[in-house]
Amino acid sequence: MPSHEPVDVLIIGSGASGAAVAWSLADTKMKILCLEQGDWQNPTDYPSNGRDWEARQFNDMATSPNRRQLWSDYPVNDDNSPIKVLNFNAVGGSTILYAAHYPRLHPSDFKVKSLDGVADDWPIDYHQLEPFFAENDRMTGVSGLAGDPAYPPQKTSPMEPLPMGRSGRILGEAMNRLGWHWWPSDCAVTTREYEGRAPCINLGHCIAGCAQGAKASTDITYWPAAIRAGVELRTRARVREITIDNATGMANGVIYYDRDGVEQFQPAHVVVVAANGIGTPRLLLNSKSERFPNGLANSSGLVGKNLMFHPYASVWGYFNEETDGNRGPPLSLWSHEFYESDQSRGFVRGYSWQFGRGVGAIMEAQQSFASGRLPWGAEHHAVYRKLHNHRMNIAAICEDLPEEHNRVTLDPVLKDANGIPAPKIDYTLSENSNRMLDHAIARATEALREAGAWDIGVEKPIRNGGWHLLGTARMGSDPTRSVVNDWGRSHDVKNLFIVDGSIFTTSGGVNPTSTIQALALYIADQMKQRLATLFD
Amino acid sequence: MSKAAAPLPAWGDPILSDAEKRSLAALCARMIPASAEFKVPGADDALIQADIAKSLDRDAAAVHRALAQLERISGGSLADLDIEKQEESCATLRAEGGADLTALGRIILQCYYRDDRVMISLGMEPRPPFPKGHTLPQGDWALLDPVRKRGKIWREV
Ligand SMILES: Cc1cc2nc3c(=O)[nH]c(=O)nc-3n(C[C@H](O)[C@H](O)[C@H](O)COP(=O)(O)OP(=O)(O)OC[C@H]3O[C@@H](n4cnc5c(N)ncnc54)[C@H](O)[C@@H]3O)c2cc1C
Ligand code: SF4
Numbered sequence: 169m170p171s172h173e174p175v176d177v178l179i180i181g182s183g184a185s186g187a188a189v190a191w192s193l194a195d196t197k198m199k200i201l202c203l204e205q206g207d208w209q210n211p212t213d214y215p216s217n218g219r220d221w222e223a224r225q226f227n228d229m230a231t232s233p234n235r236r237q238l239w240s241d242y243p244v245n246d247d248n249s250p251i252k253v254l255n256f257n258a259v260g261g262s263t264i265l266y267a268a269h270y271p272r273l274h275p276s277d278f279k280v281k282s283l284d285g286v287a288d289d290w291p292i293d294y295h296q297l298e299p300f301f302a303e304n305d306r307m308t309g310v311s312g313l314a315g316d317p318a319y320p321p322q323k324t325s326p327m328e329p330l331p332m333g334r335s336g337r338i339l340g341e342a343m344n345r346l347g348w349h350w351w352p353s354d355c356a357v358t359t360r361e362y363e364g365r366a367p368c369i370n371l372g373h374c375i376a377g378c379a380q381g382a383k384a385s386t387d388i389t390y391w392p393a394a395i396r397a398g399v400e401l402r403t404r405a406r407v408r409e410i411t412i413d414n415a416t417g418m419a420n421g422v423i424y425y426d427r428d429g430v431e432q433f434q435p436a437h438v439v440v441v442a443a444n445g446i447g448t449p450r451l452l453l454n455s456k457s458e459r460f461p462n463g464l465a466n467s468s469g470l471v472g473k474n475l476m477f478h479p480y481a482s483v484w485g486y487f488n489e490e491t492d493g494n495r496g497p498p499l500s501l502w503s504h505e506f507y508e509s510d511q512s513r514g515f516v517r518g519y520s521w522q523f524g525r526g527v528g529a530i531m532e533a534q535q536s537f538a539s540g541r542l543p544w545g546a547e548h549h550a551v552y553r554k555l556h557n558h559r560m561n562i563a564a565i566c567e568d569l570p571e572e573h574n575r576v577t578l579d580p581v582l583k584d585a586n587g588i589p590a591p592k593i594d595y596t597l598s599e600n601s602n603r604m605l606d607h608a609i610a611r612a613t614e615a616l617r618e619a620g621a622w623d624i625g626v627e628k629p630i631r632n633g634g635w636h637l638l639g640t641a642r643m644g645s646d647p648t649r650s651v652v653n654d655w656g657r658s659h660d661v662k663n664l665f666i667v668d669g670s671i672f673t674t675s676g677g678v679n680p681t682s683t684i685q686a687l688a689l690y691i692a693d694q695m696k697q698r699l700a701t702l703f704d
Numbered sequence: 705m706s707k708a709a710a711p712l713p714a715w716g717d718p719i720l721s722d723a724e725k726r727s728l729a730a731l732c733a734r735m736i737p738a739s740a741e742f743k744v745p746g747a748d749d750a751l752i753q754a755d756i757a758k759s760l761d762r763d764a765a766a767v768h769r770a771l772a773q774l775e776r777i778s779g780g781s782l783a784d785l786d787i788e789k790q791e792e793s794c795a796t797l798r799a800e801g802g803a804d805l806t807a808l809g810r811i812i813l814q815c816y817y818r819d820d821r822v823m824i825s826l827g828m829e830p831r832p833p834f835p836k837g838h839t840l841p842q843g844d845w846a847l848l849d850p851v852r853k854r855g856k857i858w859r860e861v
Binding site: 214216217218219220221222223226227230235237274275276278279282283293294313315317318319320329331332333334336337340341343344347349350351352368369370371372373379380492495496504505507508509529530533534537538544545546548549550553556 | 714715734735736737739741742744759761762763791794798806809810813814816817818823826828830831832833834835836837838839840841842843844845847848850851852854855856857858859860861
């Protein structure tokens with residue numbers, strides 16, 4: 169098998185976390201290489217450049233890898249889950265498609281056992297991450313408004329918030345009448361020229377790649393800086409397994425398939441896994457050896473277990489007033505009114521809301537056709553005109569507590585194009601999540617009615633809603649109850665680190681990427697501080 | 705010398721037969737008829753039909769199955785029935801529903817609502833979003849005053 173010059177640090181995956189860790193480690197001047205199975209995206213190819221821009225969300229830019237089936241994708245058997253796995257495999261990873269809604273976890277999220285007697289506390293806390301949240305906000309280019317009473321007061325954003333729009337005003341006024349919290353969201357979208365990036369021009373199509381370069385996918389934020397600083401990013405390189413020196417029990421490199429499908433060996437002194445909450449356990453479980461017969465870093469048996477998705481409920485309403493439709497970034501306001509635990513609600517922990525401005529003309533027609541709202545025949549046109557640009561949406565993001573039976577294993581049959589076993593998902597909604605979703609739906613209906621909705625639609629849980637992939641290589645102090653320690657190093661293999669969403673101990677009830685990236689920067693910082701004793 | 709046929713994409717044959725095209729056009733006319741009031745063509749318009757025929761993409765297999773479902777319900781081509789019988793068949797199709805019909809409907813609607821004439825009728829500019837984008841009212845964040853006044857809601861640890 170062809171082999172390469174050894175590197176000091178080998179990172180697997182170039183998405184949200186892989187990019188951040190690569191950039192941060194670059195100032196050590198170590199030889200750093202990132203292997204990424206996908207390739208660079210060309211913004212001029214993004215859908216909003218063409219007339220078929222809405223249709224491509226169902227085709228080559230679909231959020232589900234099983235639907236997309238690009239050469240860079242691997243299949244995921246998610247038949248046994250009511251929530252389907254979404255991702256993107258490219259330089260930038262899933263941030264190519266993310267909606268860039270960018271809240272941080274709350275301080276309470278790190279201490280759920282102490283506060284509410286459920287799951288486990290994280291071995292670190294919000295205040296340890298605070299400087300890395302701020303550094304990540306600067307690197308990412310975050311817009312928002314300081315002073316949100318749902319967060320500690322130190323939180324600020326480098327840029328002013330996205331426009332309120334018509335939809336924001338209607339919902340904000342309703343929330344005020346109800347006396348409920350709402351606030352402009354932190355968004356990873358520029359609202360002015362920022363570090364060579366142009367401001368958002370409201371293309372409204374962030375979930376299929378931002379042609380303007382305003383949305384902070386890591387191919388245009390961290391990667392250019394990391395590459396300038398000397399990091400090598402090798403694309404179309406799909407890692408099959410991490411290899412082990414059986415004498416020392418340390419990782420000594422990886423076997424990957426190059427762009428021609430040829431097997432290669434890449435030696436490395438340190439391996440950092442950043443392949444996301446599904447890709448990482450898949451890779452560790454595929455890395456079996458004499459010494460680690462159950463997969464790498466898996467002495468706890470917890471690799472792949474405790475998968476958390478954040479069950480989502482979507483509640484949408486139709487209004488007489490015209491709304492923004494998709495003429496702006498879809499998400500730009502949040503509410504954390506029901507975030508912190510309140511036992512009187514009948515469930516533990518809580519949820520946040522992200523307010524949706526509306527949807528595009530085609531999406532409205534398709535969804536209303538499927539729900540039966542849009543008639544066939546002569547009435548079609550009049551009804552459609554009442555729906556189009558008259559919708560707003562509230563999506564509830566529910567905290568998903570870790571449960572071992574929710575898991576990623578290897579599918580015994582399904583394989584990717586290189587013959588590597590694919591991941592299989594087993595996931596059920598807990599009773600707590602069910603009650604939380606019902607509460608969120610009832611309250612969101614109340615908010616939309618207050619705002620003037622004359623018709624309400626509900627999806628529970630959002631089926632194509634597995635965009636947050638968390639918990640499958642959890643962080644903790646106890647090696648029997650966790651996979652990595654409090655600075656991201658595997659308990660079992662002292663030169664193996666994990667930095668992506670799989671290390672979340674618990675999920676919180678907000679979109680995770682700001683926290684994933686702050687964690688990656690924190691782990692990189694810990695590595696730099698401990699360089700002399702990294703393997704002790 | 706005969707050319708080797710190109711392998712079909714994993715998601716099915718992208719080409720509709722002439723018989724399928726006839727049924728599809730008849731279905732589209734019942735689904736979204738032309739309207740003089742709104743100045744829009746029907747979904748059976750030739751340009752829209754041509755767009756549909758080249759846009760099956762990852763739904764190709766589902767579209768073929770949905771059209772076969774329609775043929776079964778109609779006892780042959782929908783286009784050969786009189787209007788009343790066509791309406792009946794369409795009602796049965798819609799009542800039976802299913803994922804294949806949803807996929808077919810998605811493609812019809814996707815092509816219909818990106819047609820220039822339809823977009824203009826809806827007050828939209830017939831163009832891609834980039835590079836012109838859109839404008840939104842900035843709004844006045846003084847609307848947040850009641851939220852500010854209420855004060856801290858985050859939980860101390
Ligand atoms: C449609 C959509 C909308 C979203 N919206 C939001 C949002 O608004 N806010 C938010 O916070 N989050 C959102 N997310 C989630 C967000 O994208 C993820 O949380 C984040 O990207 C995860 O970062 P990561 O580093 O863990 O993994 P990823 O960003 O997924 O990166 C993993 C990378 O590893 C690569 N990889 C995997 N396996 C291998 C292998 N064996 N060999 C080589 N390379 C490999 C993959 O190709 C990929 O590029 C959204 C996601 C999607 C799909
Ligand atoms: S709305 Fe803004 S961030 Fe979203 S795709 Fe358009 S320019 Fe990019």
